[in-house]
Amino acid sequence: xxxxxxxxxxxxxxxxxxxxxxxxxxxxxxxxxxxxxxxxxxxxxxxxxxxxxxxxxxxxxxxxxxxxxxxxxxxxxxxxxxxxxxxxxxxxxxxxxxxxxxxxxxxxxxxxxxxxxxxxxxxxxxxxxxxxxxxxxxxxxxxxxxxxxxxxxxxxxxxxxxxxxxxxxxxxxxxxxxxxxxxxxxxxxxxxxxxxxxxxxxxxxxxxxxxxxxxxxxxxxxxxxxxxxxxxxxxxxxxxxxxxxxxxxxxxx
Amino acid sequence: xxxxxxxxxxxxxxxxxxxxxxxxxxxxxxxxxxxxxxxxxxxxxxxxxxxxxxxxxxxxxxxxxxxxxxxxxxxxxxxxxxxxxxxxxxxxxxxxxxxxxxxxxxxxxxxxxxxxxxxxxxxxxxxxxxxxxxxxxxxxxxxxxxxxxxxxxxxxxxxxxxxxxxxxxxxxxxxxxxxxxx
Amino acid sequence: xxxxxxxxxxxxxxxxxxxxxxxxxxxxxxxxxxxxxxxxxxxxxxxxxxxxxxxxxxxxxxxxxxxxxxxxxxxxxxxxxxxxxxxxxxxxxxxxxxxxxxxxxxxxxxxxxxxxxxxxxxxxxxxxxxxxxxxxxxxxxxxxxxxxxxxxxxxxxxxxxxxxxxxxxxxxxxxxxxxxxxxxxxxxxxxxxxxxxxxxxxxxxxxxxxxxxxxxxxxxxxxxxxxxxxxxxxxxxxxxxxxxxxxxxxxxxxxxxxxxxxxxxxxxxxxxxxxxxxxxxxxxxxxxxxxxxxxxxxxxxxxxxxxxxxxxxxxxxxxxxxxxxxxxxxxxxxxxxxxxxxxxxxxxxxxxxxxxxxxxxxxxxxxxxxxxxxxxxxxxxxxxxxxxxxxxxxxxxxxxxxxxxxxxxxxxxxxxxxxxxxxxxx
Numbered sequence: 090x091x092x093x094x095x096x097x098x099x100x101x102x103x104x105x106x107x108x109x110x111x112x113x114x115x116x117x118x119x120x121x122x123x124x125x126x127x128x129x130x131x132x133x134x135x136x137x138x139x140x141x142x143x144x145x146x147x148x149x150x151x152x153x154x155x156x157x158x159x160x161x162x163x164x165x166x167x168x169x170x171x172x173x174x175x176x177x178x179x180x181x182x183x184x185x186x187x188x189x190x191x192x193x194x195x196x197x198x199x200x201x202x203x204x205x206x207x208x209x210x211x212x213x214x215x216x217x218x219x220x221x222x223x224x225x226x227x228x229x230x231x232x233x234x235x236x237x238x239x240x241x242x243x244x245x246x247x248x249x250x251x252x253x254x255x256x257x258x259x260x261x262x263x264x265x266x267x268x269x270x271x272x273x274x275x276x277x278x279x280x281x282x283x284x285x286x287x288x289x290x291x292x293x294x295x296x297x298x299x300x301x302x303x304x305x306x307x308x309x310x311x312x313x314x315x316x317x318x319x320x321x322x323x324x325x326x327x328x329x330x331x332x333x334x335x336x337x338x339x340x341x342x
Numbered sequence: 343x344x345x346x347x348x349x350x351x352x353x354x355x356x357x358x359x360x361x362x363x364x365x366x367x368x369x370x371x372x373x374x375x376x377x378x379x380x381x382x383x384x385x386x387x388x389x390x391x392x393x394x395x396x397x398x399x400x401x402x403x404x405x406x407x408x409x410x411x412x413x414x415x416x417x418x419x420x421x422x423x424x425x426x427x428x429x430x431x432x433x434x435x436x437x438x439x440x441x442x443x444x445x446x447x448x449x450x451x452x453x454x455x456x457x458x459x460x461x462x463x464x465x466x467x468x469x470x471x472x473x474x475x476x477x478x479x480x481x482x483x484x485x486x487x488x489x490x491x492x493x494x495x496x497x498x499x500x501x502x503x504x505x506x507x508x509x510x511x512x513x514x515x516x517x518x519x520x521x522x523x524x
Numbered sequence: 525x526x527x528x529x530x531x532x533x534x535x536x537x538x539x540x541x542x543x544x545x546x547x548x549x550x551x552x553x554x555x556x557x558x559x560x561x562x563x564x565x566x567x568x569x570x571x572x573x574x575x576x577x578x579x580x581x582x583x584x585x586x587x588x589x590x591x592x593x594x595x596x597x598x599x600x601x602x603x604x605x606x607x608x609x610x611x612x613x614x615x616x617x618x619x620x621x622x623x624x625x626x627x628x629x630x631x632x633x634x635x636x637x638x639x640x641x642x643x644x645x646x647x648x649x650x651x652x653x654x655x656x657x658x659x660x661x662x663x664x665x666x667x668x669x670x671x672x673x674x675x676x677x678x679x680x681x682x683x684x685x686x687x688x689x690x691x692x693x694x695x696x697x698x699x700x701x702x703x704x705x706x707x708x709x710x711x712x713x714x715x716x717x718x719x720x721x722x723x724x725x726x727x728x729x730x731x732x733x734x735x736x737x738x739x740x741x742x743x744x745x746x747x748x749x750x751x752x753x754x755x756x757x758x759x760x761x762x763x764x765x766x767x768x769x770x771x772x773x774x775x776x777x778x779x780x781x782x783x784x785x786x787x788x789x790x791x792x793x794x795x796x797x798x799x800x801x802x803x804x805x806x807x808x809x810x811x812x813x814x815x816x817x818x819x820x821x822x823x824x825x826x827x828x829x830x831x832x833x834x835x836x837x838x839x840x841x842x843x844x845x846x847x848x849x850x851x852x853x854x855x856x857x858x859x860x861x862x863x864x865x866x867x868x869x870x871x872x873x874x875x876x877x878x879x880x881x882x883x884x885x886x887x888x889x890x891x892x893x894x895x896x897x898x899x900x901x902x903x904x905x906x907x908x909x910x911x912x913x914x915x916x917x918x919x920x921x922x923x924x925x926x927x928x929x930x931x932x933x934x935x936x937x938x939x940x941x942x943x944x945x946x947x948x949x950x
Binding site for chain 3: 366370380381383384385386388389390391
């Protein structure tokens with residue numbers, strides 16, 4: 090009887106795993122990230138490069154509405170650099186005392202600018218497909234960072250002969266359904282990295298995925314640092330409580 | 343959770359047992375406080391609230407003698423372009439007459455511009471005096487109608503229950519016609 | 525009360541006017557006799573209480589930052605995650621706390637099933653527990669809607685639409701639940717209101733649950749009543765310290781999940797803001813609802829005048845409500861499965877069936893999953909309505925020990941069973 094139950098459980102677990110795989114279009118490559126694992130942290134240089142890729146490539150179509158310029162301090166920028174990023178942008182503010190909206194330079198407390206005023210405008214400018222906001226993209230897809238990197242760096246291929254691709258669609262092996270509206274956005278050297286890193290497609294895809302993990306989970310480093318302390322504390326406390334329990338129960342035996 | 347068990351049922355090894363109880367109780371207490379702190383701290387101003395805590399004001403359109411009110415951190419800030427007579431009036435008051443002694447010079451960066459948080463230091467009402475026809479109080483400054491506090495032309499408390507002068511917020515002149523508060 | 529001794533003058537002063545200390549002493553103190561042989565499976569009641577406290581504490585401060593409006597809900601949760609001091613921590617505790625609350629309560633329930641804790645004279649204690657489970661489910665369901673992600677929205681839409689299965693008034697009920705013609709702002713607001721209210725109702729039911737517990741005291745792994753003082757020990761300090769130790773270990777596991785894999789039990793789709801025009805490819809409820817979801821979807825055929833949808837809904841609610849009559853379905857006079865060899869095996873078959881249904885619930889409602897779901901549903905109800913009543917008649921239980929302090933000597937050395945039994949030193 091036990092063997093039967095074990096068999097059922099085992100089969101259920103195995104197919105659970107299989108199912109998780111099957112819902113992806115193609116198994117993701119096994120990328121490793123500096124923020125993996127319980128001691129994992131972001132790589133500041135990669136974040137800065139990733140922000141550059143976002144700013145110069147992605148931001149043409151994709152908004153980032155949950156991130157403010159002041160947040161960029163996490164990437165290792167100082168107050169002056171952040172202010173410089175902010176003033177490059179124009180913000181519509183108001184109404185002023187005459188009731189008019191007006192334009193002003195961006196401030197560190199402003200959100201990163203959106204390329205389109207609203208979703209409908211974004212859809213109209215992109216053949217009906219709204220480019221999604223990227224703030225949470227790395228958490229809004231299973232295995233987000235690896236998925237984004239694979240999609241950008243390795244997914245765009247010639248479609249197989251019998252695969253039908255409509256006008257305005259592109260073939261991508263990692264995109265669910267394989268038909269993606271976004272054309273391959275990266276080419277070698279579309280950005281010139283300030284730190285001199287060679288801007289290969291894979292490098293840029295890795296950097297921007299790294300950056301998007303930060304935009305999605307900006308408190309990841311604090312979380313893991315605190316987690317190690319909390320778990321250690323609780324394990325020690327449990328050990329002591331176990332000793333107390335032994336002491337208290339000792340006189341029963 | 344931090345139940346320090348009372349070692350009422352005796353036996354040998356009493357000291358070791360007591361030590362264990364103390365250690366467990368102490369760690370439990372520390373852990374509980376550490377767990378409660380984030381809940382308490384979450385009620386402090388959040389990062390976005392702190393980031394919005396500066397306001398820029400264009401002084402150019404304000405005429406001599408005019409008072410305007412702007413908002414900073416959700417509170418009114420009074421800005422007055424003081425004519426020389428009112429500046430003199432404020433300077434002439436002997437410090438010993440003041441409940442909260444403060445020279446007028448210490449309350450302004452440029453005497454022409456008086457900038458104060460417009461919240462009565464008594465219980466938080468907004469003093470009258472910003473609009474034409476408002477009562478200005480016995481000292482020509484501001485008058486709080488809630489409990490009758492009178493402020494002078496430097497915004498100092500002169501009469502009534504308020505204990506302190508109207509607060510001067512941190513600000514600086516970006517140029518001759520622009521200030522940033524906060 | 526006269527039986528409470530203290531030398532502390534402050535406690536004496538209070539005790540004389542409000543006998544709260546003797547009350548506590550009788551409730552969880554030295555005057556509450558408890559079977560001396562409780563295993564670690566009995567820790568999960570206090571752990572459930574701990575989770576309820578954690579959920580209410582974090583929930584109260586989250587509500588201070590949350591905005592229950594369809595335009596702001598999603599962003600206000602992200603503001604908590606990004607800008608509020610320790611907001612990410614509090615939100616992850618609350619989010620994963622839901623899952624851990626269910627883990628603890630499910631283990632608590634299965635412990636009751638294994639050791640027959642629902643049997644006379646503890647039927648009402650058990651039934652109150654079922655009511656607690658139902659209230660928890662309603663609370664969890666409405667709480668999941670609040671972040672207003674895709675899965676929040678579509679989960680709310682699908683589950684509230686279930687009520688349309690009721691004949692004649694079904695549609696009206698759904699519109700009433702929604703406060704409109706779709707899941708929208710009125711729905712979100714009422715869910716927030718009820719999500720805040722129900723936990724306090726829960727506290728009330730828990731108090732009554734514990735009250736009922738104190739009438740006859742805890743069941744125990746042997747399932748026999750305590751026969752005298754030699755069988756029991758005072759709750760304090762023995763079980764207070766054991767519960768505290770259990771809490772320490774539990775919190776360490778809980779913290780590991782909160783700090784290192786906080787999104788492992790969540791759905792990626794819920795990090796996409798709700799969009800009433802785009803349905804996610806797979807709508808799946810949180811893991812703790814998956815078995816019921818599988819039962820709901822396993823009915824694909826009408827029976828006589830009953831639509832498939834209605835039968836699914838009835839069976840889904842029935843799968844929990846049947847627990848209310850469990851004490852009368854299982855008539856065996858022996859409580860503990862230790863002495864019921866057949867029941868013990870079929871208990872594990874039932875556990876496996878629940879896991880099977882959970883797996884089916886996570887998968888699309890199509891063959892082959894559908895067939896597994898139908899088989900699992902049939903066994904689920906057969907276990908209650910056929911297996912348990914038959915076992916009550918057919919099974920020959922092993923001889924019971926005469927008392928807790930004199931464990932059975934005959935009946936074979938394997939009586940304790942090799943199944944996941946933690947230390948029972950007492």
